[in-house]
Amino acid sequence: MFYTIIWYRPPLFVLLLLFCIIPIGNLPAQTSEKDSLYQQIQAYQKIKNYQKDTAYINLLYTYGRKLSYYNLDSLLIISNSSIKLSKSIGYKSGEIQGLINLGSYYSEIGEQDNAIAKFHTAKEMAEQSQDLELAFRSKNLLAIEYEYKDEYAKALNEYLEGIELAKTSKNNTWLTTFYVNTSHLYSVQEDYEQSIFFLIKATEINKQGNDDKITAMTLANLTASYIEINDLNNATKSVDESITILEKLNYTEWLTFAYELKADIYLKQQKHDEALQWFMKSEKIHVDIEQPRYKIPLYTGISKAYIGLKNYSLAKTYAENSLAIAEQLNILDNQQQNLQLLYDINKTTNNTTGALHYLEQLKKVSDTINENKNEKELRILKSTLKFDQEKERYLAENEQKVTRQKYYFYGALLAVMAALIIIFILKRNNKVQNRLNIELKKKEKHLNHANNTKSRLFSIIAHDLRGPISSFKSMFNLVGSGEISTEDFMSFTPQMSKDIDSISFTLNNLLSWGQTQMDGMVTNMEITNIKEIVDENISLLSKTAIQKSIVIHSKVEDSVLTWSDKNQISIVIRNLTSNALKFTPENGDIIIGATEKEKHWEIYVKDTGIGLSKEALNKLFKKDETFTTYGTNNEKGTGLGLVLCKEMIENNKGKIWVESTLNESTCFYFTVPKANSQIANS
Incomplete structure (x- = not known):
């Protein structure tokens, strides 16, 4: 089970934000609290002119929040009705409540611009009327919608203003909410440590205030972050505490998410029987939930559990159900995930026709995702x-x-x-x-x-x-x-x-360099086989080499194992090799090799190119100066490649330098720690 907050609301955003409403005449059996609200609504409807009673309008709002998962059509009807009734009697708070519910409706059907407009109007009205509770709620929902549109600066502004207002008014409940949602901004940028910091801070405030419901929801969010960094021990502790509280409160809307997190932990541990049991507990609750988007990760997770149990028939059924919902909501990432599952299932069961069918669909979806990837980045x-x-x-x-x-x-x-x-x-x-x-x-x-x-x-x-x-x-x-x-x-x-x-190479360098400039690059050290990286990049650049009749020789052995970030080292080797190709005339040679030192490997990329002048050598690797020249076939770059290489090598605890003779050759060297040395130190 893989939750991404972009589309799955509960992990970080459902705190006090549930607004959907079931038709008055078709209320299913729910908790006693919901039944009590329904009975109160029926009682009000027997009173003359009940439509003009502000208590009745408030009750509709509260009732909608309690039943937000179950009927969006009724939410739309009651929201418009609340606004109309409130305007007729000049009840500003009721009008704001109706706008909030209406914004929630547009949010759930994917109309973000309409949702933002409603929440923004509600926020301004609440601030003018100094209604703090509704101001907090509308501000938080507005920030969430901005996040859905990747407008993080606007979202951050709303959260920070909310934090300041909550501190001033000493409202710990909303302070917790804004802390939790601020943590999500760091989660989006994969800064899970900072995200966990804010969640722990929110949890401490909740426990001081003895607010069990919000504590349980925050613990569930904390579990999701722990799972992202593969800290399964802490993930298990936090989700177990969350489940205990939620079951005691009978808070079923959040139990589905907590159960699925518990199952996700078992999936990562390859305990498929246990994972399936928790998924089934969640599915039982999902029977009464209308919103289909929440069923996508559930069905995908169940399919994976059945694959682990080699029950491919049921695995296929659940993957197909998840795929159908993802296609209905046009969620490409989930389509890709389920198409991959269906392809694997058909391939494993020797259904060649079915495997080919899903492989073709998978390619189409993957192509569409890849087309949008650079623009999104x-x-x-x-x-x-x-x-x-x-x-x-x-x-x-x-x-x-x-x-x-x-x-x-x-x-x-x-x-x-x-x-x-x-x-x-x-x-x-x-x-x-x-x-x-x-x-x-x-x-x-x-x-x-x-x-x-x-x-x-x-x-x-x-x-x-x-x-x-x-x-x-x-x-x-x-x-x-x-x-x-x-x-x-x-x-x-x-x-x-x-x-x-050229554009693709330039764009990859551009995105990687931009990430380092914003302190956003995370270096994941692991045992890295340099020969595999060199062979892979030689293959990628073979087309350019063939066009210039240049032979690339690899003298790197399988024994060259380093403790480094595989992706970053690959970018470095690809940039250095690409530069060598650019500045080596036709029929030249490029040699990539490695020399063993006491605690590190020294990798080099040597060419028989045009060499570099002393002036050029002095300008290389400088952040504040973009240096680039034309290659032997007038190739042009951005000047970011060597700056990016230097930053990445230093992130991997190494050094990079160059030796060159004009009109003869150039050799770039860089070092990376040995794998065995680093493991021994650890």
Whole structure:
């Protein structure tokens, strides 16, 4: 079972946010609390002019929150009815409640813009009427919708304002909610340690306030983060505590999620019988839940459990059910996951026709995902920049507020305190101000660096990516208008293929470098076989080598094992080899080898190229200066490759340098720790 908060709401967002409503005349048997609400509604409907009673409108709102999973159609009807009734009697709080429920309806059917509009209006009305509870709720829901649209800076702004308001009003319940949802912003960027920090902080507040329901929900969220970092021991402890509380409260809406988390832990431990038992407990509750999106991870998880038990018939049934819902909601990632399961099942059961069918569908979905991948990564990169800037801006403003508050406090004391105390306070204030100025200068430097990074990124995008893409567009327009023939167009395809390869290589470097600039790159050290990486990159670059009649020799043995991040080292070798190909004339040679040292391996990429001048050597590896030249066939790069290589090698506790003789050869060296040495130290 794999939960991603982008579409699965409960892990971090259902805190106090359930609004769906069942028709008044068709209420199924629920908990006594829900039955009591229903009975109260029936009692009000027997009273004359009950539509004008604010208590009745409030009851509809509360009733909808209790039954939010079960009937979206009724939610829409009752939301509009609440707004209409509230307007007729001038009841602002009722109108705000109706807008919140209506926004929740649009959110559940995937109309984010309409949801944002309703929540934004509700927030403004609540703030004007100084209704704190509704202001908290609408602000939180608005932030959640911004997250669904990857607008993290706007989401962060709402959460930080919510945290400040909750602290000022001493509302620990909503303070916890905003802490939990802020943790999700870090989870989106795969910063699970920071996410866990906020969740633990929220849990501590909950336990102090003895709010068992929110404690249980926060513990479930904490479990999901522990599972992401494969900390199954802590995941088990937190989910068991959550389940105990939820079962005691009979809070079935959240028990489904907690049960599935428990099953997910067993899946990771290859205990398929136990996993299936917990999945089935969740499925039993899901019978009364209308919202189909929540069934996708459940059915996928059950399918995996049955695969582990070699019951391929039931595994196929559940995977098909999950796939059908994912296709209905157009969730490509879940389609891909279930198509892969169905392909594996049919392949295992020797159903060649079925396997081929799902393989073809899998390829189509994967192609669609891959087409959008670079665009999505750039959008997240841009949003992350805004996120960091918004966070720093808030911290700076908050510190200035603290300073002003201290200033007012000290000013009041000046009127009643003696001269010596006044002098003492002034000196202390100066020290505080000096420290604040130092911190503000640091943050200003950080913000300037983020802005420079953004400007540099988009400058490269405009210069090195927009040009070739515009050329492609113009070429296709000429073909479409009939100004050139198909035969003429086909003659350009070899060059277009080179341009596409160049764009792909440039974009990968661009995204990787941008991630390092925002402190977002995580280095995952593991035992890495350098020969496998070298062979893989030689294969990837073979087309370019063949075009220039260059032979790439690998002298790396299987014994070259390092303790490093496999993906980062692959990027380094690919950049260095690509550079060697660029600056080596036709019929040249490139040698990739490794020399064993006492505690590390020294990897080198040597070419018989044009070499580098002393001026060029002095400019390499510098962050503040983009250096790039044209290759022997006029190849052009962004100048980021060697900067990226240096940062990645240093992340892997190594060094990188170059030796070159003009018009003869160039050799790049870098070191990485030996695998055996690092394991022994650990």
